[in-house]
Amino acid sequence: xxxxxxxxxxxxxxxxxxxxxxxxxxxxxxxxxxxxxxxxxxxxxxxxxxxxxxxxxxxxxxxxxxxxxxxxxxxxxxxxxxxxxxxx
Numbered sequence: 001x002x003x004x005x006x007x008x009x010x011x012x013x014x015x016x017x018x019x020x021x022x023x024x025x026x027x028x029x030x031x032x033x034x035x036x037x038x039x040x041x042x043x044x045x046x047x048x049x050x051x052x053x054x055x056x057x058x059x060x061x062x063x064x065x066x067x068x069x070x071x072x073x074x075x076x077x078x079x080x081x082x083x084x085x086x087x088x
Contacts, residue, residue: 042069 036044042065049057071079 038069038072042066 045057045062045065048054049059049062067079067083070082074082
């Protein structure tokens with residue numbers, strides 16, 4: 001099975017357990033931090049800062065992290081084009 005999104009069967013003893021594999025967008029490197037992928041970690045930190053105004057997370061720090069995560073997920077060219085479109 002060559003497609004990551006297809007169902008993969010994992011053998012465990014005599015029984016097969018169906019498992020799906022998460023495929024990230026092309027070019028996205030799922031950087032792991034504390035067991036979470038980069039996007040999941042960033043989303044959790046955004047929620048934590050927005051909802052509970054966590055002082056341990058600075059707004060500038062969060063802005064940088066969001067930019068890095070978006071650039072990683074979208075690709076640098078697409079991210080720069082999107083940021084440029086926000087200025088108009």
